[in-house]
Amino acid sequence: MKRIEANHVSAWYGTFKAVEDVTLAIEPKQVTALIGPSGCGKSTFIRTLNRMHEVIPGARIDGEVLLDAEDIYASGIDPVSVRRTIGMVFQRPNPFPTMSIRDNVSAGLRLNGTRKKAELDPIVERALQGAGLWKEVRDRLDRPGASLSGGQQQRLCIARAIAVEPQVLLMDEPCSALDPVSTLRIEDLIAELKDQYTIVIVTHNMQQAARVSDSTAFFTLEVAGDPGRLVEVGPTSKIFTKPDDERTEAYITGRFG
Amino acid sequence: MNMSKSAQAIINPSVLRCGRLGPGQAVAATAGGVALAALAFWLTPLQGRAGFLLVTYLAGTTGYLLAASKIEGRRSVVDRLAAVLMVTTVGICLLALGSVLIYTAVRGVKALDWYFFTHSMNGVGPRDDAGGAYHAIVGTLQQVLLAALFAVPSGLLVAIYLTEYGTGRLASLVRTVIDVMVGIPSIVAGLFIYAFWVLGLRRGFSGLAAAMALAILMLPIVVRSAEEMIKLVPPALREAAYALGIPRWRAILRVVLPTASAGITTGVMLAVARVTGETAPLLLTAFGFDSIQNDPFSGPQSSLPLFVFGQASSAFSAAVDRAWAGALTLIAVVLLLTVAARLVTRRNRLV
Ligand SMILES: Nc1ncnc2c1ncn2[C@@H]1O[C@H](COP(=O)(O)OP(=O)(O)O)[C@@H](O)[C@H]1O
Numbered sequence: 001m002k003r004i005e006a007n008h009v010s011a012w013y014g015t016f017k018a019v020e021d022v023t024l025a026i027e028p029k030q031v032t033a034l035i036g037p038s039g040c041g042k043s044t045f046i047r048t049l050n051r052m053h054e055v056i057p058g059a060r061i062d063g064e065v066l067l068d069a070e071d072i073y074a075s076g077i078d079p080v081s082v083r084r085t086i087g088m089v090f091q092r093p094n095p096f097p098t099m100s101i102r103d104n105v106s107a108g109l110r111l112n113g114t115r116k117k118a119e120l121d122p123i124v125e126r127a128l129q130g131a132g133l134w135k136e137v138r139d140r141l142d143r144p145g146a147s148l149s150g151g152q153q154q155r156l157c158i159a160r161a162i163a164v165e166p167q168v169l170l171m172d173e174p175c176s177a178l179d180p181v182s183t184l185r186i187e188d189l190i191a192e193l194k195d196q197y198t199i200v201i202v203t204h205n206m207q208q209a210a211r212v213s214d215s216t217a218f219f220t221l222e223v224a225g226d227p228g229r230l231v232e233v234g235p236t237s238k239i240f241t242k243p244d245d246e247r248t249e250a251y252i253t254g255r256f257g
Numbered sequence: 258m259n260m261s262k263s264a265q266a267i268i269n270p271s272v273l274r275c276g277r278l279g280p281g282q283a284v285a286a287t288a289g290g291v292a293l294a295a296l297a298f299w300l301t302p303l304q305g306r307a308g309f310l311l312v313t314y315l316a317g318t319t320g321y322l323l324a325a326s327k328i329e330g331r332r333s334v335v336d337r338l339a340a341v342l343m344v345t346t347v348g349i350c351l352l353a354l355g356s357v358l359i360y361t362a363v364r365g366v367k368a369l370d371w372y373f374f375t376h377s378m379n380g381v382g383p384r385d386d387a388g389g390a391y392h393a394i395v396g397t398l399q400q401v402l403l404a405a406l407f408a409v410p411s412g413l414l415v416a417i418y419l420t421e422y423g424t425g426r427l428a429s430l431v432r433t434v435i436d437v438m439v440g441i442p443s444i445v446a447g448l449f450i451y452a453f454w455v456l457g458l459r460r461g462f463s464g465l466a467a468a469m470a471l472a473i474l475m476l477p478i479v480v481r482s483a484e485e486m487i488k489l490v491p492p493a494l495r496e497a498a499y500a501l502g503i504p505r506w507r508a509i510l511r512v513v514l515p516t517a518s519a520g521i522t523t524g525v526m527l528a529v530a531r532v533t534g535e536t537a538p539l540l541l542t543a544f545g546f547d548s549i550q551n552d553p554f555s556g557p558q559s560s561l562p563l564f565v566f567g568q569a570s571s572a573f574s575a576a577v578d579r580a581w582a583g584a585l586t587l588i589a590v591v592l593l594l595t596v597a598a599r600l601v602t603r604r605n606r607l608v
């Protein structure tokens with residue numbers, strides 16, 4: 001079970017600074033929610049935690065991100081291994097369109113060449129069960145992943161992410177493209193998964209943050225064009241009842257901007 | 258007070274209604290226009306078949322659109338006009354395509370029999386009602402497949418370089434070179450291989466030389482179409498692959514390329530179809546040969562375009578019949594290759 005510590009992380013897109021000086025500890029076996037107005041750098045920050053930020057041309061970061069005391073940005077660290085340890089689920093469900101449901105789930109393992117075909121089936125089943133999708137798809141594992149509904153596709157993406165057995169799961173607004181019923185299913189799933197994974201979830205839905213998370217970090221930006229900053233972080237119950245900062249309070253109570 | 262249109266629509270439901278041009282009315286209006294045009298040709302000194310077709314077409318369309326404007330209003334006229342234009346254009350294209358196919362088929366079947374597919378032109382004179390295109394079919398298949406073998410993998414690699422890795426000077430240089438290559442006349446590609454390989458390196462005429470010339474023509478088409486198709490793959494799929502800890506090269510090979518494979522195949526088949534019919538560069542590289550030459554690596558070889566060219570240049574009807582049969586075979590070969598390629602990529606795609 002891994003703990004993540006971000007120390008003085010700043011992130012740029014070319015010359016534009018999107019996130020400034022974020023220092024934040026993410027505890028294991030907990031759900032940490034990142035909330036804040038749109039454009040304040042939540043996505044950018046969460047992507048610095050598994051080195052997905054640098055995939056974008058011209059993007060770079062400053063500061064350090066410790067995964068159990070090891071800096072994932074230290075020289076000699078392989079970003080590919082980092083991403084195997086810290087999985088990610090995106091805002092829009094993005095199953096691989098050329099692959100069946102089964103192949104989508106085992107994609108991480110197959111494409112890394114780490115497992116033999118025969119070993120894959122039980123892993124696929126376990127991952128789909130973990131994502132609460134097994135019962136719905138067990139008799140159509142060979143259908144294309146894109147044939148599922150939006151909510152099912154998102155759970156397929158979660159199954160795909162946990163099939164590679166990461167230590168940490170990052171979720172960037174995993175429910176914002178889904179209907180309320182699918183959203184509740186995924187929230188239940190997050191509650192189950194937090195026994196096994198360290199989870200970070202970005203959400204712009206305050207009720208969702210209150211429902212699923214143990215601690216909450218509030219980001220904001222002063223004016224458009226400024227970098228986003230971390231305002232405060234604490235136990236979710238505290239952030240939502242008596243936050244230290246008045247900007248947090250304004251945002252929580254809907255008096256933002 | 259002035260009431261806005263939408264407000265009126267809410268209060269007065271009849272504003273939502275409009276006339277509908279029924280099929281009977283449409284046919285009647287069109288027929289009226291056509292009849293007027295026919296009358297004009299009958300009563301006035303107007304004449305000429307092409308003129309008659311054009312005038313009746315325009316008059317029929319005008320009648321149809323007038324009726325639409327009377328009954329349905331302006332927006333619908335524009336809509337129907339666009340529809341008429343599209344249907345007309347599609348019809349003209351199909352007519353052109355269909356007449357080429359049908360004419361070739363009608364002329365081609367005459368000399369087309371089992372004998373034609375199993376014999377060469379070895380020892381057959383232009384007047385003889387014998388001989389076949391076996392040697393040419395073998396030549397075309399070998400040359401085109403070899404050309405594809407050269408051009409498709411390298412073209413794909415260039416396209417991957419351009420989309421995934423190419424930034425800066427080198428990439429724009431490569432892109433410019435590829436653009437220039439698109440414009441190379443086919444005879445120039447043949448001439449280049451002739452000067453460089455056939456004469457310069459003293460390799461002589463061969464199917465291989467022909468394949469190299471054809472590969473030069475295929476390469477830019479493959480690169481450009483593959484590049485466009487790879488660009489269309491959503492970045493989200495790449496990110497999903499990276500986030501699973503899949504290295505970049507594997508993500509390209511196993512996620513990006515399969516997703517783009519249908520489009521890439523279309524591009525490859527376009528390139529194959531384009532070069533299968535090439536004649537000029539083959540004159541300087543494969544040269545042509547009347548007997549069966551199963552070895553593409555040494556000695557002159559025939560091909561279907563060369564066969565058609567040779568037979569069609571003759572004045573004798575037996576030879577001309579063979580030329581048409583060869584042309585029909587050429588169309589069939591391209592068609593078969595296209596269908597085969599579709600079947601291969603179909604397996605890659607679910608749905
Ligand atoms: N790929 C990118 N290139 C340039 N700027 C970007 C890119 N992605 C995000 N940004 C900018 O970075 C800032 C933070 O964006 P983001 O992290 O997506 O915010 P959030 O997820 O909190 O809505 C925004 O100003 C946004 O315009």
Ligand SMILES: [Mg+2]
Nearest residue numbers: 042043044173
């Ligand atoms: Mg975001």
